Amino acid sequence: MTVQLQGHSGSVPTGPRRIPRGIHLSELLAQASSGRGVDLTSVVLARGGQRFACDLVQAVCLDERGHDPVLADGDWITVRATRSRGEPPGVYVCGSASRQGRQPLVPGQRVDEMLRQVGVATGPGGHWVHLVRGVGDRPRIFRISTGSTPRKGAGARGGPPRMLLEPDDLIVVSRPGRPFVEGVEKLALLLGAVSPGEPVVLAVNGDR
Structure with a gap:
């Protein structure tokens, strides 16, 4: 299976990524981010013409699993960084x-x-x-x-x-x-x- 990652401001490497079946969105981002700093409230999953805003804070901390879907072949994931260059503290x-x-x-x-x-x-x-x-x-x-x-x-x-x-x-x-x-x-x-x-x-x- 292959998904497409699009990272803003260097949050994750942009491009196709092969994944095993059954992997969750949070697991993929943990592998891809490598400590870069991912804004978990700004993750968008596109699938079959539909777009889903996935708040992984809710999924990881508050156990709301609907925000951490199992990925499917052809999914497109857009992620932004927590802070861009030049942004104030x-x-x-x-x-x-x-x-x-x-x-x-x-x-x-x-x-x-x-x-x-x-x-x-x-x-x-x-x-x-x-x-x-x-x-x-x-x-x-x-x-x-x-x-x-x-x-x-x-x-x-x-x-x-x-x-x-x-x-x-x-x-x-x-x-x-x-x-x-x-x-x-x-x-x-x-x-x-x-x-x-x-x-x-x-x-x-x-x-x-």
């Missing part, structure tokens, strides 16, 4: 937020300020928030305390909601009770936070 917000995608970052801006900016409710019964930081050798995942506590085994170090953001931080928002933590490593890989074969470092809760 920003952070990437995905998941259950009113505003998703790349958000401009003001110097000195805090996590709680960004959450309000993108319409995320905090406090008891609010959202779970995780932050992926550290493109390179040792990426880290922080669980941001917002008043709602992820279930045991979250495996991420704690972080205060007033901590300062850094350029290219990834903020992943999930509603309580939805599958989440299991997909963080895969999501970080697809967004270029880690290279294939490098594990995301999940520190013990509260470890500084």
Whole structure:
């Protein structure tokens, strides 16, 4: 089987790609992106004259499998990069937020300020928030305390909601009770936070 990849701004190599039967869209992008940084909310699949917008954040973090289809022969996949050359610093917000995608970052801006900016409710019964930081050798995942506590085994170090953001931080928002933590490593890989074969470092809760 062969599919066609079209990558914007170097997000993925452009051209035909042979794939085995049964492979999902997320698996193909994990192989093709190689840490380049893929905007998972800007993936479009064209099949038989129809076009589907596939939000892989929903698929990977929130377990909505309809956004991660099994690929078919002749599929055409268009992917854009998270940041183009010359674009100002920003952070990437995905998941259950009113505003998703790349958000401009003001110097000195805090996590709680960004959450309000993108319409995320905090406090008891609010959202779970995780932050992926550290493109390179040792990426880290922080669980941001917002008043709602992820279930045991979250495996991420704690972080205060007033901590300062850094350029290219990834903020992943999930509603309580939805599958989440299991997909963080895969999501970080697809967004270029880690290279294939490098594990995301999940520190013990509260470890500084």
